[in-house]
Amino acid sequence: MKMDSHHSPLRNRTTRHATVCSRLTGVGRSAVAVIGVRGSTAIDVVIECFTAAGTRQIKSGEIRYGVWHGGEADSGMAGESVVVIPRDSENIEVHCHGGTAAIERIVNDLQHLSVEVIDSGSSQIRWHSSSGESLLQRESREVLSCCQTARTAAVALDQVRGALLDWANRWRETFDSAISVADADPVADLEWFQAEVHQMIDRATFTMRLSKPFRIVLSGRPNVGKSSLINAIVGFDRSIAAPIPGTTRDILHADTVIDGIPVRLSDTAGIHESDEPIEQKGIERAMTEAARADLILSIRDPHNKPIKNTTPNVPRIEIFNKVDLYDEATPAPSLGSKSIQTVATTGEGIEQLFTRITEVLCEYFPPKGSPAILTQRQFVELSQLANKTRIEEIVDLLTRIVCDD
Numbered sequence: 001m002k003m004d005s006h007h008s009p010l011r012n013r014t015t016r017h018a019t020v021c022s023r024l025t026g027v028g029r030s031a032v033a034v035i036g037v038r039g040s041t042a043i044d045v046v047i048e049c050f051t052a053a054g055t056r057q058i059k060s061g062e063i064r065y066g067v068w069h070g071g072e073a074d075s076g077m078a079g080e081s082v083v084v085i086p087r088d089s090e091n092i093e094v095h096c097h098g099g100t101a102a103i104e105r106i107v108n109d110l111q112h113l114s115v116e117v118i119d120s121g122s123s124q125i126r127w128h129s130s131s132g133e134s135l136l137q138r139e140s141r142e143v144l145s146c147c148q149t150a151r152t153a154a155v156a157l158d159q160v161r162g163a164l165l166d167w168a169n170r171w172r173e174t175f176d177s178a179i180s181v182a183d184a185d186p187v188a189d190l191e192w193f194q195a196e197v198h199q200m201i202d203r204a205t206f207t208m209r210l211s212k213p214f215r216i217v218l219s220g221r222p223n224v225g226k227s228s229l230i231n232a233i234v235g236f237d238r239s240i241a242a243p244i245p246g247t248t249r250d251i252l253h254a255d256t257v258i259d260g261i262p263v264r265l266s267d268t269a270g271i272h273e274s275d276e277p278i279e280q281k282g283i284e285r286a287m288t289e290a291a292r293a294d295l296i297l298s299i300r301d302p303h304n305k306p307i308k309n310t311t312p313n314v315p316r317i318e319i320f321n322k323v324d325l326y327d328e329a330t331p332a333p334s335l336g337s338k339s340i341q342t343v344a345t346t347g348e349g350i351e352q353l354f355t356r357i358t359e360v361l362c363e364y365f366p367p368k369g370s371p372a373i374l375t376q377r378q379f380v381e382l383s384q385l386a387n388k389t390r391i392e393e394i395v396d397l398l399t400r401i402v403c404d405d
Contacts, residue, residue, distance in 0.1 A: 019045060020116045023103060024093070025145060033098040034145050035106055037115065042092045045113045049106075050084055050094075060086050063150055063157065068096065070109035080105060095145070134402050136165045136378070143374045146211035151260035151365075156210055158369055164378070165402055167196070167371035172398045175391045190389065197385050200373050206294075206364040207372040208379060213255055213262035214361055217290045220299035225321040228344035229299060230254060230267045233353070259358040266293070290314065295360055297353075302326050315360050319353065 019039025025032070037046055052058060052066035067079035080102050083095040096102045107117055133141075140159035147153035159165075171193055178189065200207075218226040234254045252267040266289050290296055296316040302325045318339040324346075340356055342349035366372050373379050381401045388394050 019114075020118050021107060021110045022118050023107070025098070032145065032148075033096050033103050035094045035096065035103065035110075037092040037094065037110065039090055039115075042090050043086065045110060045115055046084060046086075046092045046094065048113060049109050050082065051079075052084070058084070058086060060088050062086070063153055065150070068094070068106055068109070070105065071113070082106070093145075134162075134165050136168075136402055137162065139375050139378070140164075143210055148211065148213070148262045149257055149260050152210045152262065154368070155207060155366060155372055156374060158366075159372060159374055163369055164371040164373075168398045168402050172395055175395050175398075179391055179395070190391070193394070194386065196371075197382055200366075200371060200382060201379070201386060203364065203366055204373040204379050204382075207366065207374055208376070210374065213264040214294045214364075215266065215292060216263050216295045216297060216357070217266045217268060217293040218297045218299060219268060219290050221304040224299045224301045224304050225342075225344045226299055227252075227267055229297070229319070229321060229342065230265050232342075232344045232347055232350050233258075233265060258354050258361075261358065261361050263357075263361075294364070295357065315363075317353070317356050317360065323348075 019037065019041045021035060021037045024034040024036045048071045050066055050068050052064045054064075058064050062085070064084050066082065066084065068082045069079040080096055085093045085095065087093065094106055096106055111117055137160050140156050144153055144156035144160055147156055174189055174193075218230055220226055230252075234256045254265045254267070256263060256265065268289055290311050291314070293311070293314050296311065296314050297319055298316045299319045299321050301320070301322040320339055320341045321344055323341040324343045338356070340349055340353045342353060344350075373382055378401065381397060385394060385397050388397065
């Protein structure tokens with residue numbers, strides 16, 4: 001199924017009454033709302049109200065960003081930024097800001113095109129339970145609706161399209177065949193199967209929280225420029241920056257997106273010896289935050305030595321900030337090939353830092369089309385498979401994973 005991504009008139013205005021819409025999610029200012037449109041003219045009414053970014057045609061299952069203008073694209077009215085996902089030719093999802101204003105505008109626009117608005121609990125709009133999808137795919141849809149960027153949504157969308165389901169069914173068939181052949185030796189298959197299970201479990205710490213940002217902690221001694229650096233990354237003054245050691249005593253957070261990856265940056269207190277109780281508490285919190293991080297930005301400058309690495313299991317990027325202060329009296333140290341040189345106050349080196357952050361965080365992402373664990377239920381079921389060696393038990397557990405019961 002393909003849709004023209006530009007404004008176009010309805011192909012069949014006489015059958016609009018057959019199409020319904022409903023809000024599928026709750027309302028909340030910080031949430032993403034999902035409005036379902038179902039019926040024989042679902043494609044047409046959405047096209048009339050929506051213009052996608054880019055000119056290529058929209059295909060089923062694609063995530064397309066664009067503007068919802070309600071059929072008044074040339075009126076000069078501001079549009080709503082939305083994401084449209086056509087599930088099939090008669091089922092479309094519109095993802096928008098979760099506030100009431102955005103939801104009401106979209107629903108009202110659909111009403112003006114004779115789309116019937118029905119209660120979210122109506123069986124008319126519950127297409128997930130009647131579409132023949134598996135439990136795994138329905139769970140994946142729930143996760144997909146909460147993803148914040150296309151890059152994380154792609155992992156969930158792979159599962160909606162059946163990556164984990166196909167993986168489980170393929171291994172069920174393999175082991176069922178081994179059971180039916182008297183002299184079969186499934187040892188090699190079993191080793192490969194276990195390796196894939198352990199790989200999914202290892203990645204689950206990321207794939208089970210696709211709706212949450214990666215945690216990046218800025219760590220270093222006082223006055224190395226942590227606050228200035230976080231301001232340079234997010235593009236505005238989120239942290240107070242001053243040439244006074246101890247300015248940051250608590251943890252300050254800032255959420256942003258780097259190359260399609262949602263991140264939460266944490267500006268922490270400078271690590272140093274202190275007898276001041278409040279500073280000591282801030283330093284303790286900084287070290288605790290670093291231990292929970294997905295990535296640490298370890299920062300130093302010409303006047304400060306690097307801090308001791310107390311979190312060797314957490315990936316880190318070494319940053320030499322204030323490199324404009326190196327001179328003949330203070331020569332630059334020998335920098336590692338993967339270290340980043342920055343001047344936070346001018347933005348020098350920030351693009352290189354973005355590239356390096358992306359390289360590190362992308363290691364968490366499973367390859368495109370790979371099976372992935374998205375929910376606690378899936379994690380528990382897959383964990384039980386991790387050390388099973390009896391083929392009959394494995395087949396039973398795989399059946400339980402994909403079945404609704």
